[in-house]
Each structure stands twice: as structure tokens, then as C-alpha cells.
Amino acid sequence: MPGLDQRVSWSCGETVEQQAYLTRFLLDYTAAPLVGGTFLRGVLPTRDAVRVVTGAGDAVAPDALVAYEVPLTDDDDEPVTAPLVLGWARTLAAGGPPRPDASVMGMALVRVDTSALEPAPPTSTDRVLRVLRTLAWPFTETPPSPPLCGFLLTGQDSMRLYLAVEEAGGPVAVDVRLTGALTALLAALPALVNEQERWTPDTDPHCAHAIDLTTW
Structure with missing residues (x-):
């Protein structure tokens, strides 16, 4: 296969x-x-x-x-x-x-x-x-930015989010934990995903770059 x-x-x-x-x-x-x-x-x-x-x-x-x-x-x-x-x-x-x-x-x-x-x-x-x-969840004219265009459950305490960042030329995959300072992470996520110094190569064919925030 x-x-x-x-x-x-x-x-x-x-x-x-x-x-x-x-x-x-x-x-x-x-x-x-x-x-x-x-x-x-x-x-x-x-x-x-x-x-x-x-x-x-x-x-x-x-x-x-x-x-x-x-x-x-x-x-x-x-x-x-x-x-x-x-x-x-x-x-x-x-x-x-x-x-x-x-x-x-x-x-x-x-x-x-x-x-x-x-x-x-x-x-x-x-x-x-x-x-x-x-x-x-009534319709709003202002969608979330950056938009969540996919996700994958990767562990019992982790998941990968796919956020569409225009400057990246494709989705940025963000690995996060589901415990810890989750509220703070979600509030900071739109800014963190745009910090290009955090972008790293990844073998995942569904993204252009990846960010590991599991220890954030």
C-alpha cells in the first residue's frame, strides 16, 4: 500500500x-x-x-x-x-x-x-x-481567525490542529495538550501560530509547517 x-x-x-x-x-x-x-x-x-x-x-x-x-x-x-x-x-x-x-x-x-x-x-x-x-451558535459574519480547517486526535491527552495561515502557503499544524493551561493557550493561539520563528518542517502532508505547543 x-x-x-x-x-x-x-x-x-x-x-x-x-x-x-x-x-x-x-x-x-x-x-x-x-x-x-x-x-x-x-x-x-x-x-x-x-x-x-x-x-x-x-x-x-x-x-x-x-x-x-x-x-x-x-x-x-x-x-x-x-x-x-x-x-x-x-x-x-x-x-x-x-x-x-x-x-x-x-x-x-x-x-x-x-x-x-x-x-x-x-x-x-x-x-x-x-x-x-x-x-x-448563531451565524456571525466574522469567522474565527485563523480558521480551523482540520484536526486529528493524536493521543489521550493531545491533538493536532490545522489552522489556515495565509502567509504559510497552507495550513500550519499545531500540536497541543488537552490539559494544563488550556484557556491561556487558546487565547494566545492566534498570535502564536503567526510567529514564523516557531514554524518547523514536518512530514505531515496536510500542512505547510508545524508548531509544537505541547510544552507551552
Whole structure:
């Protein structure tokens, strides 16, 4: 199974906006299962697509995860909606062991032909979340900056955030711990991610640079 090492690189724009929108919508499914015992474990940004990472509720080892690469547009070149991506992910997760096309970061990678895939219908949980999101997170014209265009759960106490920084020419991957001075870190993060002296090379093909803030 060949590896993928082509580094992601693009300018901020509609692609990043679409990835950030999908990431925001799918976040709840790190806690609510997609189907059965399968949960969302990450959303990885890549050119013209997102890679929806699935696994068991506590899975972080790459060989226990599957990344489904879903294009950002449909056959009519229209942006895909987040409920549609969720429905596809649920169908894929319920379909039994996948047949990977490749691997990425040690995970099985499946490139999805959405034209031949029937999305699963919304569940009662989906409908509940729709109501609560609408009331608790109303639309604002000023989105977060820099936008979160992906994430990956990397340990029981750590995760990798993908933040779109225009000057970086692609996402900057930021490794953080989930304990410690988390409130202070989140407040400082928009400034820290723009400090180019912190940027380091990384083998992750979903980012242009990386920053390790696990000891911040």
C-alpha cells in the first residue's frame, strides 16, 4: 500500500472556508458516534478535499484509523454540504472493512467516489444537534481567525490542529495538550501560530509547517 507524501499547499480562499465549515459541523461526532462504535477522530485538510478520519471512540494509533477522502465539490462543481458529508461518512463507516487505495500518516486512505455513494439519512441525534447549534451558535459574519480547517486526535491527552495561515502557503499544524493551561493557550493561539520563528518542517502532508505547543 503506497504512502502519500505530497505536501498540501494552497492559498486561503474558498477551499479553506469550505474545510472550516465542514470541520465545525462535524466536531460533535467526536463524542456522538457516527454509527455503532465508530466515531470521528479527525478531519484532515488537503487540496480540493477533506479526509474524514474514523475509528473507535478512543482510537489514536494510525493503524486503527481510516481516512476517507471526500471531494469538496459535487459533479456540478457545487460545494458539498456538511450534512451530505456526514451522511457519506456514516455510509462508509457502516460498510464494513474498507478497501484502501493508499496510506497517509500510517492510516488507511480511501478515496471516495461520491457519485456512486448513497448518504445515510439523518438520525435523531443529527436533528437534535441541528436545533441546538442554531440556537447556541448563531451565524456571525466574522469567522474565527485563523480558521480551523482540520484536526486529528493524536493521543489521550493531545491533538493536532490545522489552522489556515495565509502567509504559510497552507495550513500550519499545531500540536497541543488537552490539559494544563488550556484557556491561556487558546487565547494566545492566534498570535502564536503567526510567529514564523516557531514554524518547523514536518512530514505531515496536510500542512505547510508545524508548531509544537505541547510544552507551552
